[in-house]
Amino acid sequence: MLLRHTPETLVERSALTVNPAKTCQPVGAMYAALGIHKCMPHSHGSQGCCAYHRSALTRHYKDPIMATTSSFTEGASVFGGQANILEAFANIFNLYDPDIVAVHTTCLSETIGDDLPQIINKAITENKIPPGKTVIAASTPSFKGSHITGYSNMVSAMIKYFARNTGKKNGCVNLIPTFIEPSDMAEIKHIAESMGAKYIMFPDTSDVVNGPMDGKFRMYPKGGATKEEIASSGDSILTIGLGRTGTLEPAKLLDTHCKVPAEIIDLPIGITATDEFVDLIRKTAGVSVPEEILLERGQLVDVLCDMNQYTYGKKASLVGDPDILVGLVRLCREAGMEILHVVSGTKAGPKFERKIKELAGEKTIVKTGAQADMFYFHQLVKNDKPDLILGNTYCKYIARDMDIPLVRTGFPIYDRVGHSYFPIVGYRGGLRLLEKILDALMDRIDRDASEEKVELVM
Amino acid sequence: MSEVEMMTPGEVFKAEVLEKYPPKLAKKRGRQIVVNEAAGGEVPEILANSRTAPGILTMRGCSYAGCKGVVLGPTRDVLQITHGPIGCGFYSWLTRRNQTKPHTAEAVNFMPYAMSTDLQEDEIIFGGEKKLKAAIDEAIALFHPKAIGIFSTCPVGLIGDDVHAVAREMEAKYPDVNIFGFSCEGYKGVSQSAGHHVANNKVFTDVVGLDDTPKQGKFRFNILGEYNIGGDAFEIERIVGKCGMTLHSTFSGNSTYEEFISAHTVDLNTVMCHRSINYLAEMMEKKYGIPWFKINFIGADSTAKSLRKIAEFFGDGELTKRTEEAIAEEMEKVEAVRKEIYERCKGKKAMLFVGGSRAHHYQDLLGEIGIETIAAGYEFAHRDDYEGRKVLPSIVVDADSRNIEELTVTADEKRYQPRISEAEKAKREKEGFAFSDYDGMMKQMKDKTLVIDDLNHYETEKLIEMYKPDLVCAGIKEKYVVQKQGVPMKQLHSYDYQGPYAGFEGAINFYKEIDRIVNSNAFRLAKAPWADSPELSASYGYTG
Ligand code: SF4
């Protein structure tokens, strides 16, 4: 029993977080910044934060994650980090030659109160930033929000620094995805592309953190949204935010900043959520849904119906990031599953709770925020045991102790591969997710069946 | 002959790299990149434990990581609360894979739990002590620990929360629980190393020495600086037991609070990772009279050597005999595998850039299968780890080290008892037995090899380009940077989730693993067959 000290009895806690179901802002900001072409993420604080964030992303993506740090020591912590970041700019541009440096703060620089926009302005006026190069900054203190907030803040910074309304519409729809896998970003592009819609997507980490191995290291892989694309997003006809928690703020900002109206929809996981996305693109771009997409949709529905008996009535408990959770709940419900628990360390507000209850029913226990941690999640699961857990790698301890199948979803996934290459969004992603759920449930049946009950065909 | 042609490859590398840096940085890196020369046993001076230049892609982490992650992390029954925002605690949650084996299914094991005060904006503004106290209340009610460690993160230091005062106050409230705090804010010092020091100080003042009951068994000693990555400590304990000795405690792999508080009852401390823990060995010698020496259980020959040295220390005929028998028996198994693998690996070239001692220790192991180390360095070492302890008096303490408390230690009135008389010690030393010593990495490395402190990404890329090594050993952040270039990379922090690599079984595991890596077909597939051939002009399609 790895989690032998987790009691069944639930006790209210107000101060202690145990086994968090969230992590800190900068890791999300760093990930978002990797979705800009030729961009070096930079962490303003002591080097430990940066080391942790790079390690976490590296373990999850199993790919190089490059990011620099201001390397504060005690002096910078007392006198402020201006000297450090100016020195950092010189070294970064000299050694790594990025087009863009995307700075995010840490708890440390936030607590000191370093004013980054002002420091950057100073650097510009003093010619410390080479011509043609850009520095953008996002404030990402981790004593507010989570990695999702950090992601959202960095996407907002992209808009603030780059997006411009030139007065001439470009006929594009902006796609802003929430914190999802590079494979998911690629799948969203695939849908927009096969529908023939003109689009701008940012950030876009596909081909950046799931790069090929061909004997060459590239500091800046070919993927990522370009500065020009992000600039042009101010001239688009509509912004579609995919996943409310991660995209509401940036989408709103683009509206106030450049007058591009925004629609926030659920992350397209499952059939109906993907339908909504496809339909919105269809209407906005004035295109019809092509055969290819219909085929993908049909295949997912086909498997869903064919295999319904294995998912129907099965109970699932979910822990993770709010936007992904909404999508997962939608797919699970489409498969006829019951949702027992939905937990997220990221505070998602009453709208989220209402949404989950609408989808899953009033009985589902939903909790987000500070004490919504995996310790609490485990206690819930002990009190009402599900057939399946959906959550990140850390769930394996719970799954093992309680002998419940686990389908790894969300961040981080340290102990399996596939998430960087195969999506869970869109119809094709739905098919993969469904396959994973079925594998888990059916392996269970196979393993638990008495000898006379083992079925060859299922 | 031009000057360039006369330069060794190491010098060429150094010159090329430094050229790219601005003058001030070039000057500093010039002192951190050294072409080794052990002429007459004297090695050149290297600059170490100095700040990393801002903006440089560094391998380093912070003191919190060194304190909570490395030194205290592997102790299963000390409940550890990170005081700070959520991230710091999250990242140190199980990622260093310190394996631990409680004796029963019910025994205490807090390792799979990450606890944090998850500070919010209000607490950053108004102070977080109140929340910390409440968190301790909740932790005690839920987990009933014997001991609690509180770990400070950067913002906590800045807002001025006094974790030590909180610890004292809460200890008064819960007299049965030993509560202690660590000022290991990430900005302290220049790397993880500062955190090791902070950790050792507190373990020494608040934990070691609380219980005078020795463990059962003969020839009892501690291993300091062995963190049980991949089960190394399990293997070491097996061998030590086979020789008839008793491993009292491992600081801090597979460790428990009970073993720590009675650790001063042993007769000998052995030091595995010199960097992370030499402080504790020194202080225990002063306070309790326990002598220490450096050992190394990485590599079969090194393991045998270390076992012999420990047995020699105890000077017991029966022990020596059993130790020799155990070594002979183990070595036979090792040799069989080693010989075969040597043939496939000899002549290959490796580079090692790891935290502390591993960049040194693993050179022995690689050498056993004929792999030569052409460049090595540490992430967070001090000069003594490179040049040997004899340079200790000449190390200049800078501002970054000065803010880490240096304890003044005196002999314990009741418990000080020299395990070996001054005269006996002097006699043995004269015979060549080294106490309280470490020669450092450079003395053992070949002439003309490169020794680089605080290696950064730019230099890593250059090294690989110039030397085309067969194997690179470093950490997770470096792994895929190296592998994308088609060069296999072995993580020595986490062992790529394999191991153990210590001791005899470990040596066998490592030989096999390195054989797999350097002779793996997979890496040869990185380049497509057409990658190097020029565009074909002819067309092979049907033309008629
Ligand atoms: S100090 Fe803040 S930014 Fe740094 S790791 Fe901790 S929570 Fe994250």
Ligand code: SF4
């Ligand atoms: S051996 Fe290496 S990984 Fe271990 S503590 Fe020492 S430095 Fe760290």
